[in-house]
Amino acid sequence: MAEPMTDDERRAFLMHGTRTGKLATTLKGGGPHVAPIWFVLDGDDLVFTTHNSSLKAKSILRDGRVAISVDDETPPFAFVLIQGSTEVSEDLGALVEWATKIGGRYMGADRAVEFGRRNGVVGELLVRVKPTKTVARTGISD
Amino acid sequence: MAEPMTDDERRAFLMHGTRTGKLATTLKGGGPHVAPIWFVLDGDDLVFTTHNSSLKAKSILRDGRVAISVDDETPPFAFVLIQGSTEVSEDLGALVEWATKIGGRYMGADRAVEFGRRNGVVGELLVRVKPTKTVARTGISD
Numbered sequence: 112m113a114e115p116m117t118d119d120e121r122r123a124f125l126m127h128g129t130r131t132g133k134l135a136t137t138l139k140g141g142g143p144h145v146a147p148i149w150f151v152l153d154g155d156d157l158v159f160t161t162h163n164s165s166l167k168a169k170s171i172l173r174d175g176r177v178a179i180s181v182d183d184e185t186p187p188f189a190f191v192l193i194q195g196s197t198e199v200s201e202d203l204g205a206l207v208e209w210a211t212k213i214g215g216r217y218m219g220a221d222r223a224v225e226f227g228r229r230n231g232v233v234g235e236l237l238v239r240v241k242p243t244k245t246v247a248r249t250g251i252s253d
Numbered sequence: 254m255a256e257p258m259t260d261d262e263r264r265a266f267l268m269h270g271t272r273t274g275k276l277a278t279t280l281k282g283g284g285p286h287v288a289p290i291w292f293v294l295d296g297d298d299l300v301f302t303t304h305n306s307s308l309k310a311k312s313i314l315r316d317g318r319v320a321i322s323v324d325d326e327t328p329p330f331a332f333v334l335i336q337g338s339t340e341v342s343e344d345l346g347a348l349v350e351w352a353t354k355i356g357g358r359y360m361g362a363d364r365a366v367e368f369g370r371r372n373g374v375v376g377e378l379l380v381r382v383k384p385t386k387t388v389a390r391t392g393i394s395d
Contacts, residue, residue, distance in 0.1 A: 131326045135277035135287035142318040145277035145287050147332050176284040184273045186360060190289050218328060218394060252360060 116247035121191055124247070125181055126152055129217050132159070135178040136170035144170060148179075149217045151209070157193065157240040158209050160230045168236050171197050177240055189249035195240040207231030258389035263333055266389065267323055268294055271359050274301070277320040278312030286312060290321075291359045293351070299335065299382040300351050302372045310378050313339050319382055330393035337382040349373030 116124060124130075131147040138144050144166055150159040157179060161168045171177060175197040182190035200206070207227050214226025258266060266272075273289040280286050286308055292301040299321060303310045313319060317339040324332035342348075349369050356368025 129326050129328070131324055131330075133275035133277075133287055133322045133324070135275075135285035135320070137279050137283055137285045141279055141283065141316070142336065143277035143279045143285055143287075143320040144336070145275055145285075145320045145322040146334055147322055147324040147326075147330075174283070178277070178285040178287045180275045180287040180289055182273055182275070182289040184271050184289075186271070188273075188289075188359075192288055194284065194286070217330075 112253060113248040113251050116189075116191070116249055120249070121245070121247040122152060122155075124183070124189065125157075125191055126216075130181055132157065132179045132181050134159075134167055135180070136167050137174055137176070138166070138170060139173065149213045151212050151216055153239070155242055157195070157242075158213070159238050159240075160206060160210050160213065160235050161238060163234055163236050171199060171236075171238060179240065187249070187253045188251035190251070191245065191247040193240065193242045194244040195242045198239045198241065200237040200239070202237065203231065203233070206235055206237050209237055210235070254395060255390040255393050258331075258333070258391055262391070263387070263389040264294060264297075266325070266331065267299075267333055268358075272323055272325075274299065274321045274323050276301075276309055277322070278309050279316055279318070280308070280312060281315065291355050293354050293358055295381070297384055299337070299384075301355065301380050301382075302348060302352050302377050303380060305376055305378050313341065313378075313380060321382065329391070329395045331391035332389075332393070334388040335382065335384045336386040337384045340381045340383065342379040342381075344379065345373065345375070348377055348379050351379055352377070
């Protein structure tokens, strides 16, 4: 039977390795959209960057609600589902700071600065997700 | 630079190992929802089962539009994004048939029948996603 994660287990699960978040938003016509994102945690907030021309950026700027799924794709399977509101910033200093942390997580510490520079530029948005509802379960197929 | 997948590469990517789909739907209030699903391909259609009490089932029965993301969470990263419409069936024979295929994919051939019986029951819905738009890219971080 599926079991809930503790808060510490959930944070560790979200930050495990290069697990990506799958970010869902609602498109202009009301249909759903979902795409992978690189993110890090800041407390319980999820922080990521996206270019202002992306569908996810446009959806977030129109309707700040998002949902994110992070899962373990191997038996016995586990997942965290987050629904939240968003805060968006274009501050370049903050963009470089977080893009560097995110680059370090996904590409390794030796490439953190390179990816911080790549994604910490004008046109990118820094998005902070404030969770309003969280479900975290492990042992799904047990 | 990211590169598009060929059709054969995309199908092989979607069916690789126990990779899950992340299914996005739009909730009654217009907000987004996303959760992992087990699925198999039938041609280019994605087939999965879900209980009629789940949020995803309720969303699909109200508004048949879905989006699905399947990704490789390791460098250089890759993903397939699918937007589609859905067809829903409660036919028990078809439910058992597909739940057995899906169980075999995610839990192994020796447990396919067990999971076919678990998920091929009254109350479960068989959902077929007919893709209307597909994006498939590999080498994202290159």
